[in-house]
Amino acid sequence: MRIAKRDDWKTEPMPSASTNIIVEKLYSQEEFDRITAGVIPEQMEDKWFIFYEAPWLYLHRSWTGLCIFKVRFEVVGDSVKIAEVYVNRDPAQQLNTNDERDASMLRILLDSRAKRDVRNPVLRYIKGQSEES
Numbered sequence: 001m002r003i004a005k006r007d008d009w010k011t012e013p014m015p016s017a018s019t020n021i022i023v024e025k026l027y028s029q030e031e032f033d034r035i036t037a038g039v040i041p042e043q044m045e046d047k048w049f050i051f052y053e054a055p056w057l058y059l060h061r062s063w064t065g066l067c068i069f070k071v072r073f074e075v076v077g078d079s080v081k082i083a084e085v086y087v088n089r090d091p092a093q094q095l096n097t098n099d100e101r102d103a104s105m106l107r108i109l110l111d112s113r114a115k116r117d118v119r120n121p122v123l124r125y126i127k128g129q130s131e132e133s
Contacts, residue, residue, distance in 0.1 A: 004038025004051040010065035011049070011058070017090040018070075021099045023106055025082045031114035032073065032080040039113070048109065055083075059109060066093045069106055082110075 027035065036052035041062040049060045059069040067088060074083040087102045088094040096102060111118045 001037055002040065003036075004040045004049070006051050006053065006058070008040050008051065009049040009060070009062065011060050012065045012067055014058075014067040014070050014086060015088060015090040015093060017088070018086045019089050019099070021085050021087050021103055023071075023082050023085045023103045025107060025110065026076070026079045027081075027110075027114055028079060031116070034115060035110055035113040037113075050109075050113070059106075064093075068094060069102075069109075071106070071110070 036057060038052055038057075039046070039048055039050040041047075041049055047062055049062045049065070051058055055072045055074070057069075057071040057073065058067055059071070060067050069088070070086040071082055072084040073080050085103075085106065087099075087106075089097060091097075108118050
């Protein structure tokens with residue numbers, strides 16, 4: 001498996017217009033390894049370019065290179081948890097400004113990389129509901 005690196009794709013830095021959101025998630029080391037391997041888009045339908053530079057995971061839109069999420073992880077015992085999340089809030093780059101919707105989107109992206117079942121969260125995200133409803 002090829003590990004994604006920053007120079008594998010066009011990227012823009014996270015703008016200063018960003019905000020910190022709370023996303024609580026734990027992953028096993030094996031799941032974390034899958035997440036941090038990243039994603040290099042292979043076709044137009046691949047909407048994300050994801051790469052890891054410890055301790056931050058960067059999630060960029062593949063078509064524009066815009067940085068949408070920046071996620072920092074911490075080791076807790078045998079698990080790895082999300083410690084900090086920044087989300088793009090530049091109105092010229094990101095129309096969505098709903099923290100819960102962004103948190104749901106990030107959970108879906110990370111869980112799918114970890115090979116967790118994301119079908120129910122995806123349906124809730126599409127309907128605009130929070131993961132907890």
